[in-house]
Amino acid sequence: MQNFKDLVVVISGASSGIGLATGKAFVAEGAQVYNLDLVNSPDADEFHYIPTDITNTNSVNTSIARIDSECQRIDVLVNNAGISFVGTVEETGEDDWKRVFDVNVFGMARLSSAAMPLLRKSKVPNIVNLCSVGALNGLPQRVLYDATKGAILSMTLAMATDHVREGIRINCVSPGTVRTAFVDKMVLKFPDPEKERAALNARQATGRMVTPEEVAGAILYLADPRSASTTGTSLEVDGGMHNLRMRPVQ
Numbered sequence: 290m291q292n293f294k295d296l297v298v299v300i301s302g303a304s305s306g307i308g309l310a311t312g313k314a315f316v317a318e319g320a321q322v323y324n325l326d327l328v329n330s331p332d333a334d335e336f337h338y339i340p341t342d343i344t345n346t347n348s349v350n351t352s353i354a355r356i357d358s359e360c361q362r363i364d365v366l367v368n369n370a371g372i373s374f375v376g377t378v379e380e381t382g383e384d385d386w387k388r389v390f391d392v393n394v395f396g397m398a399r400l401s402s403a404a405m406p407l408l409r410k411s412k413v414p415n416i417v418n419l420c421s422v423g424a425l426n427g428l429p430q431r432v433l434y435d436a437t438k439g440a441i442l443s444m445t446l447a448m449a450t451d452h453v454r455e456g457i458r459i460n461c462v463s464p465g466t467v468r469t470a471f472v473d474k475m476v477l478k479f480p481d482p483e484k485e486r487a488a489l490n491a492r493q494a495t496g497r498m499v500t501p502e503e504v505a506g507a508i509l510y511l512a513d514p515r516s517a518s519t520t521g522t523s524l525e526v527d528g529g530m531h532n533l534r535m536r537p538v539q
């Protein structure tokens with residue numbers, strides 16, 4: 290059975306990592322997927338690609354106008370595009386704050402706002418935002434990144450409240466560390482990237498990083514029309530990192 294048959298799914302940043310795995314999972318369930326990304330990828334050729342920079346309002350509006358002309362509605366919006374930043378508060382410059390907030394937080398607001406009129410035309414409208422365990426956990430050297438994810442958690446709850454009476458559900462997923470290009474790039478910023486990668490694996494109770502497909506599964510669960518009573522929630526996909534308190538191995 291294809292639970293998303295003919296639904297229109299819009300994903301920001303579906304050329305790579307979690308967005309790519311999520312787009313593929315939606316396509317396997319019969320959805321039409323629109324990929325709004327800065328760059329395309331041969332891996333993402335099952336999607337309709339629209340070049341989009343979510344930091345640019347004109348670019349976002351142009352992409353949404355094209356989806357309007359082709360589909361006249363959006364059933365699911367996955368606000369996935371995001372960038373990382375490593376550093377303490379002293380190591381994070383004002384331009385870094387502006388740049389990362391512009392993608393992770395303001396980009397999500399721009400795209401959500403532009404998509405709202407088309408979501409209202411769906412019978413099963415919902416948004417899934419990419420949050421992170423960093424929203425509620427003090428991860429080392431992630432002050433800026435964690436601040437953006439804290440904002441996304443708050444936005445998810447506030448947006449869910451604002452739109453519940455018009456039937457638009459809004460949820461987020463909070464992954465632990467996921468093995469994607471995003472993490473591969475981030476570990477290279479450490480003096481010993483393999484040591485950092487091992488530490489990231491060990492940080493999760495399961496002892497390994499999350500896979501993009503595991504996050505995609507959680508996104509599809511939240512987006513599924515059968516999850517009609519689930520709104521304003523954060524679903525952790527983090528190998529137990531947020532809730533489990535493990536004893537060190539003796």
Ligand SMILES: NC(=O)c1ccc[n+]([C@@H]2O[C@H](COP(=O)([O-])OP(=O)(O)OC[C@H]3O[C@@H](n4cnc5c(N)ncnc54)[C@H](O)[C@@H]3O)[C@@H](O)[C@H]2O)c1
Nearest residue numbers: 302305306307326327342343370371419421466467469471
């Ligand atoms: N990888 C992790 O460990 C992890 C953990 C928790 C949350 N997340 C979140 O999941 C999301 C996806 O992460 P990922 O690991 O798959 O990243 P990724 O780097 O593999 O993919 C991100 C995609 O977003 C696109 N993108 C970046 N800036 C953009 C912009 N301005 N406009 C449009 N597209 C843009 C990139 O081109 C890329 O295709 C992010 O929001 C990230 O914060 C990732």
